[in-house]
Amino acid sequence: MSEPIESSNSARSTGQAARQSGVVRLINALNAAPADRRTCNRIRAAFPAMAEAELRGERMVQLFPTETAHLDACEACALEYGELVDALLELEAATGASPDAPVPTVPAHMLTALRIRRWVTTTAQQVLQKTLHSYGDVEAQLASWLEDLTAASSGAIQPPQPQMALAYGGANTEMALIQVTWFAAQALAEQYTVDELRAMQARSALAVPVRQAAEQVAKHLPKRQRTAFIDTFVAQALTDPSAVIELGRAQ
Amino acid sequence: MTDSGFPIDTLPFDDVELRRRIEAELARHGWQLASEPVLVGPDDTFGSRVKRRLFDWCNGQRRLPDEVLVRQATVHEYCYLLHAAVGGNDGRLQSRALDETIAYGWPLALKHFQDREMAESTILRAVHKTWLTIERCLPGSYLAYFAKILLNEINQERRRRKPIGDHETTEAELLDCQADESDSPLLSVADPSAQMAYDQVLKRESLDGLLKVLSDCLKNVRQEHIILLHFFAEFNPSEIAGQLRIKVNQYHVEKSRALSKIRKCCLEDVARELQMAPSF
Numbered sequence: 001m002s003e004p005i006e007s008s009n010s011a012r013s014t015g016q017a018a019r020q021s022g023v024v025r026l027i028n029a030l031n032a033a034p035a036d037r038r039t040c041n042r043i044r045a046a047f048p049a050m051a052e053a054e055l056r057g058e059r060m061v062q063l064f065p066t067e068t069a070h071l072d073a074c075e076a077c078a079l080e081y082g083e084l085v086d087a088l089l090e091l092e093a094a095t096g097a098s099p100d101a102p103v104p105t106v107p108a109h110m111l112t113a114l115r116i117r118r119w120v121t122t123t124a125q126q127v128l129q130k131t132l133h134s135y136g137d138v139e140a141q142l143a144s145w146l147e148d149l150t151a152a153s154s155g156a157i158q159p160p161q162p163q164m165a166l167a168y169g170g171a172n173t174e175m176a177l178i179q180v181t182w183f184a185a186q187a188l189a190e191q192y193t194v195d196e197l198r199a200m201q202a203r204s205a206l207a208v209p210v211r212q213a214a215e216q217v218a219k220h221l222p223k224r225q226r227t228a229f230i231d232t233f234v235a236q237a238l239t240d241p242s243a244v245i246e247l248g249r250a251q
Numbered sequence: 252m253t254d255s256g257f258p259i260d261t262l263p264f265d266d267v268e269l270r271r272r273i274e275a276e277l278a279r280h281g282w283q284l285a286s287e288p289v290l291v292g293p294d295d296t297f298g299s300r301v302k303r304r305l306f307d308w309c310n311g312q313r314r315l316p317d318e319v320l321v322r323q324a325t326v327h328e329y330c331y332l333l334h335a336a337v338g339g340n341d342g343r344l345q346s347r348a349l350d351e352t353i354a355y356g357w358p359l360a361l362k363h364f365q366d367r368e369m370a371e372s373t374i375l376r377a378v379h380k381t382w383l384t385i386e387r388c389l390p391g392s393y394l395a396y397f398a399k400i401l402l403n404e405i406n407q408e409r410r411r412r413k414p415i416g417d418h419e420t421t422e423a424e425l426l427d428c429q430a431d432e433s434d435s436p437l438l439s440v441a442d443p444s445a446q447m448a449y450d451q452v453l454k455r456e457s458l459d460g461l462l463k464v465l466s467d468c469l470k471n472v473r474q475e476h477i478i479l480l481h482f483f484a485e486f487n488p489s490e491i492a493g494q495l496r497i498k499v500n501q502y503h504v505e506k507s508r509a510l511s512k513i514r515k516c517c518l519e520d521v522a523r524e525l526q527m528a529p530s531f
Contacts, residue, residue, distance in 0.1 A: 054487050
């Protein structure tokens, strides 16, 4: 296979330059070596920006020269890109028309996930800090777990199943602690409304449901970690009661 | 449309008309986040953002804005709002943005699944993954990013229901393409504008030798057009596909086949013709 040819600067006119560029691109496309998976992944990550630019009439060869050259050489990527552009054209054509079936809305368990994710990240960091000597990137681990959970389920995040914490975390103590933090927060968010949590805070009783939620899931942790988890979870929650109140359902 | 008076600093329509067009586009989609001060900012308006974007694009592409570009600028700027809302911490805005995202992609999910429940679970997975990976998405192409995830989910779901390997997927695409070819004669192009664009490239470039080699090898006018317009006129895939009245996906199949045929049949002849070009 030949090395890609670089364009020369000696073209005398725009027409010649365009022709020269075409010649170089065609020779490179004909001689291209099969792409490796990492290159394909990198190019595919640019597809949304490419498709959006293409549909507004940008010159793809000029704006995305590397990506265009890749599509000339890699059929799988070219087909995936073509499918995306076709889909965007279809969606544009369908805009404003009444769909054949009612549009679904974000389900309740996903709304809960939206509410609690950030709080869980912060709280899990505190839990790990107090419970373990060292730990990794909580946000990344949580995102990865939620992504796996979505891929494995038929819908969005499934309702809480505390036993899943240990099943998924397995021997990974860090992951298990992140998961129980998630499920405790999820229990709080689903069992109480904002108004109910606010009323408890007014009676200085917010710690009660927080502790109950933590105890409910902590029984799935190894005994040596339970008390530390519950105490840290409650303490962290009570440092910012308004954040806990916001976890509750609207109604 | 192109013009030599660039950069421009006024649009060919006033702010009232621009606002009318933007509002019409927002209404067409049923979008409601454009008036949210948290997303737009206290000293800005959605209309001003669209206007700035139009200037940016028009001057970059040296073209005057038309109806389509106003719509695209509106969608592009709205993508920033959707991205900010989904990635933000306001539950109400997040929920609103995700509902609008689902509504946008719903026709695509429905098209692929007759079973409504299957369509619903697929689109919910897609919107969930979009939320989880929002930091990987460029704000201005948020909806295209979501559409890509949705297509992946649709394809995965279809594979789960009827497992096939990667190579078979490509074959299936090719078979679709062949079926389409049987309906349209290979020796003609569908749209007169395609012929015109093709003729212009031929007139501008001296490609007679190359054309003869390609013609003998490909024996397919459509594929010759694709090779010439893509490599020597720098047309975009969607433009060429539009001229040939084929899907963009099919355009890529055809281009891939053409290149593959050339590699097998006449790589040396093509290389020789290309290297004979005076500017090479």
